[in-house]
Amino acid sequence: MLNFAILSAGNIAGRMARTLDSLREEVQPYAIAARDSARAQALAGRYGFAKSFAGYEALLADPAVDVVYIGSIHPLHAQHIRAALLAGKHVLCEKPLTLNAAQAQSLFALARERGLLLAEAMWTRTLPFAQALRKTLADGRLGAPRLVTAVLGEAMADIPRIAQPALGGGALLDIGVYALTLACLALEGDVERVGGVCVQNGLGADIEESISLRFSGGACASLAVSARCAAPHRAAVCCGGGRIEIDGPLWSPAAMTVYGGTGTDAPRETIRFDNTGTGFEPEVRAVAAALAAGRTECPALPAAETLRVLRAADALRALWGVRYPGEA
Ligand SMILES: NC(=O)c1ccc[n+]([C@@H]2O[C@H](COP(=O)([O-])OP(=O)(O)OC[C@H]3O[C@@H](n4cnc5c(N)ncnc54)[C@H](OP(=O)(O)O)[C@@H]3O)[C@@H](O)[C@H]2O)c1
Structure with missing residues (x-):
C-alpha cells in the first residue's frame, strides 16, 4: 500500500x-x-x-x-x-x-x-461531476459548446494568504482557477486571447475580476470572480443545441441540469452529485490508481490541463500588471 x-x-x-x-x-x-x-x-x-x-x-x-x-x-x-x-x-x-x-x-x-x-x-477534475459534464458534451446531443459563463465569489479578502501578494494573494490563483478549469473542462483548444479587468487591493493583489477568454476552437468564456463578496456560484455551458446549467459550489457542483434542443426550454435531465465526504477521495484514488498502473501521469489530472489554466492566468495577470514578489 x-x-x-x-x-x-x-x-x-x-x-x-x-x-x-x-x-x-x-x-x-x-x-x-x-x-x-x-x-x-x-x-x-x-x-x-x-x-x-x-x-x-x-x-x-x-x-x-x-x-x-x-x-x-x-x-x-x-x-x-x-x-x-x-x-x-x-x-x-x-x-x-x-x-x-x-x-x-x-x-x-x-x-x-x-x-x-x-x-x-x-480535485474538481476528478469528481463524478466532471465525468458527467464531459460525457454529456461528448454524446453530441447538445451540439458543440460555444460559451461558458461562470460566477463565483467568497468573502475572504481579509485572510492574509488572499490579501498579501507575498503569500500568493489574489482571487485568480485561489478561486479563479476553478472558473478557468470549468471553462477548460468544457472547451477545447488553447486560450488564444484574454481580456478583462480586475480590482486590486492596496497591496496589489487582485481581489475581484471580470474575465473574457477566447479559445482556439472559436468558443468563448465569460467569468466573474470575487474574493471580496459571496457571489452565488453558478455556471452554464451553452451549446448550439442546448445548454448545461451548473449549481455550485463550483469546485464540487451539487447538480447540473441539461436543457436540450432548440425551441424549447424544458429541462431534459437534472443530475445531482453526492457531495458527502471531503471530496478529495477521488483525487487520492486517481493518483493511487495511476501509480498502481505504473504511470507517471494521472489521467484525471493531466499536466497539459494544469498548463492550459496557468497560461491563461499568466496572460490575465500580464494584462492587469499583477505580479508576485520574486516570481520567476
Ligand atoms: N483544494 C481546495 O479545496 C483548497 C482549498 C483551500 C486552499 N487550497 C490551497 O491550499 C493551499 C494552502 O491553503 P490553506 O487554506 O490550507 O492555507 P493555510 O491554512 O494558511 O495553510 C498554509 C500552510 O502553508 C505553510 N507554510 C509554509 N511556509 C509558510 C510561510 N512562510 N507562511 C505561511 N504559511 C507557510 C504552513 O505550513 P505549516 O503547517 O508547516 O506551518 C501553513 O499551514 C493554497 O495553495 C490553496 O490554494 C485548496
Missing part, C-alpha cells in the same frame, strides 16, 4: 488528513510534517498517522514516504515540489500547482526525467 505524507499542517492539509484517514483500506496515512512540530504532531495524532516530523526536510528524507501531498501556500509550491521530486517522491500538490506556467513546465520536466508522478490537486 502506498505511504502518503502531508507537507504542512494548515487548513487544507487537515482536510487531506481526514481524507487519507477515511481511505486507510486503500492507502496508508503515513506522516505529516509542519514547520512547528506540535502542529504536525497534533494533526497526525488526530487522524492516526504513523509519524510526524518537525520541518519538511525530515519528511522528505524518510525513505518510506511514497507520495507527498503539498498543502503549503502557493508561492512555496514550486520549491516544495522540487525538493520532493529530488528526494524521489511522487507529488500531489494543491492548486495552483505553481505561480505561473513556466515554473510548472520545468517541474513537469523534472518529474518526467526522474520517472515520478506530479499532479495538481485540482
Whole structure:
C-alpha cells in the first residue's frame, strides 16, 4: 500500500488528513510534517498517522514516504515540489500547482526525467461531476459548446494568504482557477486571447475580476470572480443545441441540469452529485490508481490541463500588471 505524507499542517492539509484517514483500506496515512512540530504532531495524532516530523526536510528524507501531498501556500509550491521530486517522491500538490506556467513546465520536466508522478490537486477534475459534464458534451446531443459563463465569489479578502501578494494573494490563483478549469473542462483548444479587468487591493493583489477568454476552437468564456463578496456560484455551458446549467459550489457542483434542443426550454435531465465526504477521495484514488498502473501521469489530472489554466492566468495577470514578489 502506498505511504502518503502531508507537507504542512494548515487548513487544507487537515482536510487531506481526514481524507487519507477515511481511505486507510486503500492507502496508508503515513506522516505529516509542519514547520512547528506540535502542529504536525497534533494533526497526525488526530487522524492516526504513523509519524510526524518537525520541518519538511525530515519528511522528505524518510525513505518510506511514497507520495507527498503539498498543502503549503502557493508561492512555496514550486520549491516544495522540487525538493520532493529530488528526494524521489511522487507529488500531489494543491492548486495552483505553481505561480505561473513556466515554473510548472520545468517541474513537469523534472518529474518526467526522474520517472515520478506530479499532479495538481485540482480535485474538481476528478469528481463524478466532471465525468458527467464531459460525457454529456461528448454524446453530441447538445451540439458543440460555444460559451461558458461562470460566477463565483467568497468573502475572504481579509485572510492574509488572499490579501498579501507575498503569500500568493489574489482571487485568480485561489478561486479563479476553478472558473478557468470549468471553462477548460468544457472547451477545447488553447486560450488564444484574454481580456478583462480586475480590482486590486492596496497591496496589489487582485481581489475581484471580470474575465473574457477566447479559445482556439472559436468558443468563448465569460467569468466573474470575487474574493471580496459571496457571489452565488453558478455556471452554464451553452451549446448550439442546448445548454448545461451548473449549481455550485463550483469546485464540487451539487447538480447540473441539461436543457436540450432548440425551441424549447424544458429541462431534459437534472443530475445531482453526492457531495458527502471531503471530496478529495477521488483525487487520492486517481493518483493511487495511476501509480498502481505504473504511470507517471494521472489521467484525471493531466499536466497539459494544469498548463492550459496557468497560461491563461499568466496572460490575465500580464494584462492587469499583477505580479508576485520574486516570481520567476
Ligand atoms: N483544494 C481546495 O479545496 C483548497 C482549498 C483551500 C486552499 N487550497 C490551497 O491550499 C493551499 C494552502 O491553503 P490553506 O487554506 O490550507 O492555507 P493555510 O491554512 O494558511 O495553510 C498554509 C500552510 O502553508 C505553510 N507554510 C509554509 N511556509 C509558510 C510561510 N512562510 N507562511 C505561511 N504559511 C507557510 C504552513 O505550513 P505549516 O503547517 O508547516 O506551518 C501553513 O499551514 C493554497 O495553495 C490553496 O490554494 C485548496
